[in-house]
Amino acid sequence: MKALSFLSRTPGQLAAALSLALAITSAATSAATAQAAEQAAEQIVDHGAASDRLSEAFDALEAAGFTGIVGLSLEGETVLMRGAGEADPQTGRLFGPDTQVDIASITKSYTGMLAAQLISDGTLSADLRLADMFDDVPADKADITLHQLLTHAAGLPGGVGDDLAEEDFDTFRANAFAAPLRFEPGTAYYYSNVGFSLAAAMIERATGQTYESLLRDRLAAAGIQDTGYQTAHDTQRSVHLRDGRDVSEASWGGHPPNWNLIGNGGLVSTAPDMLAWRQAWSAGELISPEARDLGQTPFQDEGGGASYYGYGLVVEDDPELGRIYWHNGGSAHFNAHWRELADHGLILFVATNQRHLNADRVVDVLTAAWFDRPWQVAPATPPADASLKLPDTPAARLVHDYLAALDADAAARQAFIEARFTPALLAAAPLQEHLALFEQVAADLTDHRLAALQADEAQVRIAVYAPALGRSVELIFDTPDPQTRQIAGLQIG
Template sequence: MKAFSSPLAIARLALAVTIVSPLVAPIAGAQTDRAQQARLEARFDELAEAGFTGFAAIAHEGEIIFARGAGLADPETNRPFTLDTQFDIGSITKSYTGMAIARLIDEGRLSADATLADFFPGVPADKAGITVLQMLTHTAGLPDAVGDDFSDEGWESVRDKTFAAELLHAPGSAYRYSNLGFTFLAAIIETITGQSYEDYLVNEILVPAGIEHTGYQSVYDDALAARNRHGEAVIDASWGGHAPNWNLMGNGGLVSTPRDMLAWETAYQNATIISPRARDLAFAPYIREGEGAPSFYGFGLVVEYDPVIGRIYWHNGGNRSFNSHWRVLADQGYALFATTNQRGVSADTAIEALVAALTGQEFEVQRPLEISADPVALPDTAGGRVAAEFLAMIASDDESVWRDYVLNRMSDEMRAFAPMEGHLEMMRQIHQDFMDAQIAAVFESENAIRLGLRDPLTGDVIPVVIEYAADGSVTGLLLG
């Protein structure tokens, strides 16, 4: 299971969903000035006080201008988080796969219009015409997954299960996030290059550019790897105690370091790691992430445009142990990366907070709640009733219940923030990850109720804020 897997505007944080206003302030100056640096330091202090553990770093024009860690990468040895700590970057793996595919297209070794039938025998008729471009942009109609990230499953098994699965929609007819499309892209890379996906990515693209700690098992270093809150390193917490299987290949599970990520973001944006044409292929806004969505999907990355800041590229990813987020403010020359080993204050929240600090915008970092060891009852108040409706909705696996909630319980502004499919995809992820969560904390303020939901699998307590109007309609939602 992959958390943070859906980068739809409404579901961009998946386990940590934040609905925010677009940034509107310009970034002045070629380098961070003292006031800007002070804002970044203060904002990171707020994140750490709220419970963020991990690392965040920012580069400007390739020079690292901010880098700080909070907590310990390995509590057993008191090893701190540093620029060289390895984390599982989750679905950010898709950005690397998209880059590799763009390179092969640029070199004339692959066409974006090539189909599954061009590479694999026995493709069923409903999937034979699925194109490389459709898989890159989540429009192939493939299901999200057909197996478990922690299993030890080979390519043939994943391929055959996918061929037997029903499509979710006709290829090319809609946007729906799918890990499987990138698994097949990884297999196509292997077919074309004659190398394993990892060998091609690492040896042909990354290591020649000086990016040496990003990959799968060939670069994994247990002495550098972050541990989750239970002391498990990536190899156990993300891969299941063995090499990554084909449910992860190409779509998730890569490890990297903050230093490598900033170097990669800068080199990718500047087209020094691949050609300018390949970069432009990957960064183009091919498909809107649902009807009316403010963001688009390129080759394994999200494309947005802010009228003041300019072009923004990003992706996030993770699982129950780790989550990460990279973001490039292309016209401002900034590259940002945040990564964490807990779920209470996500990497997505850290990025939003630090971008706000860069631009001089206000951002409220939610303070930790007083957590109870025993389940907490909801109060018999307006906020308690709003929370009860929300929890009953996410406990259901009936899509019609989710749809009814969007139509009848969300405010007009909330409902208009994303197309219905975006809302439903967010509900699917929330249902998957929170349907059995217990209430560990409750705090009420005017027109808002804040919950702490305890994940029964990990014990992590995830903050949930529900804002509401006098009529009980939901006007804001924040998870993580």
């Protein structure tokens, strides 16, 4: 039974309901957890040999095009800390332990950690409603609870604005409160950046501190100094894009992060900070053991019973590796992943500025290497020497205009969307989501080398080299009318 099925009860009942939910969740998974832990304990690893295998795997990753930073600790002791490639292509500065990276949606793990402590010490309540904190909450969202926000069960959309815009909290709040819900709160799961930003706002109102100052104070007590937003960011240590932009410019828009990011994404950190943070959190030193256990409860089935969402982290019980906690995150330019194999005392962190060998993949390779399991790394594919020349046809003009829009600003992309998308495709998602997809594809296809073009009556297919992925990517435009070539659907893969 899912814990969230209890959340329609009255506020006075919710504390008991959460306790009951914990008990039921524990009972439902205890057998699998015990079996996984027992099997994990049987896996004896020669740490010296494992360290050698990690070095071999990292060398292979670097040779295949991985750029970024990797950190791995065992029982609190660092056993691997290596960088690959340039953190700043314009100066040649390499990735290293002091490189500040954008950890993207891993920010949610910090928000969940703070919320768990505040709930545990009584400053906040899991059943606190939006209407208890804000005066202008519409009726459909008034009873959304902090617990639902922290477990992606509020029914809120993924986003309601532009991460790079200069928007204040009132604008974000108005957009969030005006957005239609995807489902009745507490009845399903949908990953929502909006929900975590609202949770961060509730934290601010309850404590009287800004989200960043509260987080920085908590981390400083554990000696963690390089994690935060603008008060932590150091452009001399930040990862930069090839065009010279650092994290503050590429991820925040060149100004302090707005509320489309605060609490859900955009924090900067370093690999040593990430390992120290997770170690102190897991040990019950950064927050109380009670708060740790609350935040790491597998509350919400993410869809299928294989993984559950706690407060800002995913909880899994692997049949061979035992209990695993993790979260990842990605933006148009950066991606990262932390993972703890709790039954082995093993913590991994990876951050990259490309997606051919993204952080998820690198974590998988390093985990396999540690446990002496098979792994493979595919090298990047070099681009073609020249871009394919386009004929003068409706299909080719569509491709030309699309690639030009990728290389243009948001206004030009919006003009393309409004001119080229069918009304049904336009209505399928908010404009901001269409623009976000454009931004993501543009980050991948910066080279714009067209390798192939095929068209029939209903589709236009192209292959474009993607430097960030180290290979060509196929894009399929569904175009029911071969004369107008209006886009009714787009597949990227």
